[in-house]
Amino acid sequence: MLHEARSGHTGGSLSAVDAIVALYFHHMRHNPGNPRDPDRDRFILSKGHAVPALYATLAECGYFDVGELLTLRKINSRLQGHPANTKTPGIEVSTGSLGQGLSFGIGVALAGKLDGKDYNVYVMVGDGETDEGQIWEAAAAASHYKLDNLTALLDRNRLQIDGFTEDVMALEVASERWRAFGWNVLEVDGHNMREILDVLHKADAHKNQPTMIILHTVKGKGVSFMENRVQYHGVAPTDEEYKKAMKELDELEKKILEKYEKRKE
Amino acid sequence: MGKLINPRDVYGDTLIELGESNPNIVALDADLSKSTKTCKFCYRFPNRFFNMGIAEANMISVAAGLASCGKIPFVSTFAVFVPGRTYDQIRMSVAYSDMNVKLFSTHAGVSVGKDGVSHQMLEDLALMRVLPNMKIFIPSDPVITKKIVYLMAENKGPMYSRVGREPMEIIYDEKELEDLKIRRMLHIKDGDDLALIACGTMVKNAIEAGKELEKKGISTGIVDAWNLKPFDNHTIDKIAKKVNAILTIEEHSVIGGLGGAVAERLSETGYKGGFIRMGINDMFCESGDPRDLLEKYGLTIKHIVNQAEKMV
Numbered sequence: 001m002l003h004e005a006r007s008g009h010t011g012g013s014l015s016a017v018d019a020i021v022a023l024y025f026h027h028m029r030h031n032p033g034n035p036r037d038p039d040r041d042r043f044i045l046s047k048g049h050a051v052p053a054l055y056a057t058l059a060e061c062g063y064f065d066v067g068e069l070l071t072l073r074k075i076n077s078r079l080q081g082h083p084a085n086t087k088t089p090g091i092e093v094s095t096g097s098l099g100q101g102l103s104f105g106i107g108v109a110l111a112g113k114l115d116g117k118d119y120n121v122y123v124m125v126g127d128g129e130t131d132e133g134q135i136w137e138a139a140a141a142a143s144h145y146k147l148d149n150l151t152a153l154l155d156r157n158r159l160q161i162d163g164f165t166e167d168v169m170a171l172e173v174a175s176e177r178w179r180a181f182g183w184n185v186l187e188v189d190g191h192n193m194r195e196i197l198d199v200l201h202k203a204d205a206h207k208n209q210p211t212m213i214i215l216h217t218v219k220g221k222g223v224s225f226m227e228n229r230v231q232y233h234g235v236a237p238t239d240e241e242y243k244k245a246m247k248e249l250d251e252l253e254k255k256i257l258e259k260y261e262k263r264k265e
Numbered sequence: 266m267g268k269l270i271n272p273r274d275v276y277g278d279t280l281i282e283l284g285e286s287n288p289n290i291v292a293l294d295a296d297l298s299k300s301t302k303t304c305k306f307c308y309r310f311p312n313r314f315f316n317m318g319i320a321e322a323n324m325i326s327v328a329a330g331l332a333s334c335g336k337i338p339f340v341s342t343f344a345v346f347v348p349g350r351t352y353d354q355i356r357m358s359v360a361y362s363d364m365n366v367k368l369f370s371t372h373a374g375v376s377v378g379k380d381g382v383s384h385q386m387l388e389d390l391a392l393m394r395v396l397p398n399m400k401i402f403i404p405s406d407p408v409i410t411k412k413i414v415y416l417m418a419e420n421k422g423p424m425y426s427r428v429g430r431e432p433m434e435i436i437y438d439e440k441e442l443e444d445l446k447i448r449r450m451l452h453i454k455d456g457d458d459l460a461l462i463a464c465g466t467m468v469k470n471a472i473e474a475g476k477e478l479e480k481k482g483i484s485t486g487i488v489d490a491w492n493l494k495p496f497d498n499h500t501i502d503k504i505a506k507k508v509n510a511i512l513t514i515e516e517h518s519v520i521g522g523l524g525g526a527v528a529e530r531l532s533e534t535g536y537k538g539g540f541i542r543m544g545i546n547d548m549f550c551e552s553g554d555p556r557d558l559l560e561k562y563g564l565t566i567k568h569i570v571n572q573a574e575k576m577v
């Protein structure tokens with residue numbers, strides 16, 4: 001997708017995609033045939049630049065055709081460079097200017113409480129994104145209103161654009177910050193499906209507080225030469241990189257499938 | 266002088282009325298509910314009122330989230346803060362996302378008075394006018410204020426409205442506004458020599474100036490540009506055909522607001538007559554009594570009359 005578009009954000013999509021897949025395939029209540037179902041659980045990608053991960057997931061779920069993924073970032077496409085709810089089925093709100101998605105999620109969660117609905121709201125936030133003041137306005141508001149139907153997921157890949165988060169604008173100890181703002185804080189390996197699913201259940205069950213799940217992730221996860229490398233933040237793979245990356249990912253897929261088949265036997 | 270009513274009180278009371286009949290009406294404020302009068306809604310419907318604290322950016326995106334679930338959020342604070350502090354949130358979460366959010370700001374204009382520049386918003390119309398999907402309404406009296414709040418609740422989409430801090434005289438009776446329509450400015454009076462196109466607090470001044478000009482034998486048309494966006498090109502074209510002098514008057518920068526919008530239309534349609542924009546001339550003002558400020562910065566009835574006389 002990104003290779004075809006020749007632009008886009010590779011690293012932050014790969015760190016985020018496992019949690020997004022876990023949510024859409026194994027956790028959230030949603031209906032690709034009726035993306036506006038008022039009772040749906042909501043997923044909001046506040047770090048909008050990682051939208052390739054979300055588009056791929058939505059397509060695999062059936063919100064639109066997988067073939068459409070190759071139109072990403074091209075003229076006349078429904079798949080904009082950053083999420084656009086007015087164009088793409090399954091997108092809740094337009095993001096891409098960092099810092100706004102968590103606040104939007106609060107609005108959705110408040111509406112759920114007002115209407116007595118039991119849907120849950122999940123918002124994925126980048127770790128660099130939490131430099132934004134609005135995130136902390138939202139952090140305060142969510143706990144003030146005791147929004148236990150709201151879960152934030154922090155993609156803690158430790159990188160932003162200009163370098164490591166701890167060098168650009170230190171945010172440790174992240175868990176203590178969120179706890180101090182009145183959140184229930186849980187931490188997991190953001191690439192371990194079992195752990196992610198367990199923690200999502202815990203988040204849903206928690207009462208009277210919003211939950212922050214800190215996903216310890218690797219930027220560029222799954223592609224050896226991209227992992228933890230800041231230069232893969234906002235560029236698409238070259239032809240050669242694309243071939244290498246796909247080979248690695250195909251091998252990974254094969255390994256996973258073999259393991260799965262073995263387990264079935 | 267007629268009876269004075271504060272449009273902020275009208276706003277608060279109208280919100281309650283709307284809230285009684287429509288459970289989806291909710292209100293948000295950023296620790297200024299006593300000034301904006303959303304406090305009235307809060308007393309009546311505490312569960313549907315959200316004080317977001319002094320955190321305007323968050324408030325805008327929260328309102329968008331509420332709107333995405335079918336709520337009709339009215340968002341209020343001072344105009345310097347919304348839209349002033351929150352342009353990007355309005356652009357992304359509200360306008361581009363096309364959310365049914367109603368921004369109703371108070372304390373717009375220089376007539377905020379003694380608080381000074383930090384509280385005198387003179388750029389809000391320009392900011393909101395450049396946003397696709399946004400509609401803009403500027404009440405000129407207490408009666409149209411109520412109409413506008415209803416209209417905002419009953420029509421879908423992102424909308425912005427602003428009133429000042431000061432009470433206003435009544436211009437309209439409710440009957441006159443029965444078929445108020447979006448994209449139709451209000452013709453208060455026809456005139457052959459000159460047209461005064463005003464909005465908000467300046468409409469009353471334009472009417473009074475018009476009376477004096479008539480006494481001096483200048484036939485003066487008066488238009489209330491209560492709906493700045495979508496812009497009523499039709500009315501401007503009609504006026505341009507009829508008169509040889511057009512004056513716009515607004516409590517806003519002369520750049521980008523009503524004067525800017527009228528200038529754009531006139532220059533694109535080949536209008537050859539005189540045209541002057543009255544407003545704040547690209548400057549920050551200062552603290553002072555509202556009346557003294559309007560006097561010093563050139564927005565009184567006398568200023569309008571003088572300017573108009575020079576043009577015809």
Ligand SMILES: Cc1ncc(C[n+]2csc(CCOP(=O)(O)OP(=O)(O)O)c2C)c(N)n1
Pocket residue numbers: 009011012013015047049050096097098099125126127128129130155157159160161219233
């Ligand atoms: C308000 C805002 N400022 C700057 C940017 C440009 N920008 C895009 S991504 C990014 C870094 C984000 O870092 P992080 O949230 O950690 O995302 P990740 O590393 O997971 O991709 C920046 C600064 C933006 N999109 N929005």
